[in-house]
Amino acid sequence: MAKGFRPEQVINGTWGEVWFDGEYLAQVTACKAEVTFKKTPIPQVQSLVSGQKITELEPKGEIKLHHINSIIMNKVSAAVKAGKTPTHTIISNVNDPDAIGAERIAYYDAILDKMILADWEAGKTCEESYAFTFGDWDPIQTIKS
Template identity: 30%
Template sequence: MARAAEDVKYRGRRRWNGSHGRVWWEGLLIFEISKYEAKVTADREDVLIGNSKDSKVVSLTGKGSMTVKCVINRNISRFLEAWKAGKDPRTTIVSLVDDPDAVDGQKERCSIDNVWLDEITLMAFEKGQVVEKEYPFGFTPEDASFVETIDA
């Protein structure tokens, strides 16, 4: 049973820890994920009211990126071959924060469909460093939803 907001005493341990975050790409857990972000930006146009400038949301843009410490090939060649053939493949990404110290053990999960890659790195490495690849992506905000949320 969720507690009323005034009954919850917040402590430092209630801050979410990204170490408990997970991402599924095309239904497969990316166990080597090191960083993930997905956000929606409101695209606005100016509206003049008298001498004041206001704004109006006219569309939404979904963008994100994930950084993966390379262990296995993530089948990026499939995207490359599709692009070379003039196709624009789409995928689904599900992300989860499952911090054991979250209020009442709750989780936050977001599902995004109609995800496209903006760029693919074919090869990148630096001597003496763990190989990482970043995957910037876009999506239609209407295809994003919270499946679970952490509430007070």
Template identity: 25%
Template sequence: MNDVLDASRVCSGTYGKIYLDGKWHNNVSECTADVETDMKAIITCGSEWEDNKAGAKKGSGTIKGYKVTSDMIKQGFKKFELLAELDDPEAYGAERIRLKNCKASKVSLVNFKAGDICETETPFVFSGYELVDPIEAE
């Protein structure tokens, strides 16, 4: 790999897509997903250092987009699978991440204001993920 960053290889979120149970949601403007692990402190006699042991993991995220259909209201709190794809044509490749056992933690029913574009935000939790296609430098 070159020592100088090739700026054209930096991924742009413009090329992101979200598939919910295999269906492309073209109204999505933003999606985030993170995994946290509960770190358990390990303290032993004779050591000045606290160490950590990884505990349970927790996955959470948010889908934001424009109100086009009632799909997310109909989805409700039922389990779904989410595939996030980032496929910038200038990048080293496409990245696809599958989030497993997703469930909305909040469903927005009514959210509008005269003169404004209607947007939706659906926070969710998940348990498990798979890096289906990684981006790797040449």
């Protein structure tokens, strides 16, 4: 029986990476970005079921990191203290050598939801998690089957 794919082609997130304003974040452990569709019901004659029209997009994402430096805090802190809204370009890439290709996406005009100044606990390794929204995106490289 023919299968649609080989199991080793399933992407392993271990091969993922992220750049934040052009700086490589070797400490990244996870990245997720999605665009939620906000829909408006459209009534139609001769139908009890309304159709749906996408009328707004809600792009958002999250990156998780081992806390090894203050790169993000430093970039954000300087801008907000000056009364500015810091925007960033975030690029994610996953390039599993077993997969049939790599997937690289750029997220533009990204605004973090918060700035972490301190978050630690004795006996535990420190992590950071930054949720963000973004204004635009560009699939730089996609996987074609």
